[in-house]
Amino acid sequence: MPPTLTHVALHVPDVDACVAFYEQFCAMRVIHRRAGKGATIVWMAELGKEHSFIFVLMPGGQSRQLAADDYSHFGFALGSRAQVDSIAEQARLAGCLVWEPRDEAYPVGYYCGVRDPAGHYVEFSYGQPLGPGAEHMALP
Known part of the structure; x- marks a missing residue:
């Protein structure tokens, strides 16, 4: 089987704020939440894609400072x-x-x-x- 992209894992400064953002703007929902590395780790997915692609949000990240013309997204x-x-x-x-x-x-x-x-x-x-x-x- 060739490699299959299944998730993106992100360290973020505020997990709860990111969860709220991805719920509001992207219609993603929390499918798993657990304690890990001293804080909560959250898995989020789009409805119906829970077994194919997820975002993993973890605490401890620094806020990214991207320029308006940076098209990383x-x-x-x-x-x-x-x-x-x-x-x-x-x-x-x-x-x-x-x-x-x-x-x-x-x-x-x-x-x-x-x-x-x-x-x-x-x-x-x-x-x-x-x-x-x-x-x-x-x-x-």
């Missing part, structure tokens, strides 16, 4: 441009919008960027050949 696909706009408005009100919604040529599509409480950037997109509607698109 986690990517989440949405079902419409209106959903991208809605996330951007929520993030604007919460003070964590990094990239205003914008349109770019295929395969990038329509997207915005949000900063999580640990400083990681999270992209929300529509129109990429990944996620909802991808079965109707093909990479060139």
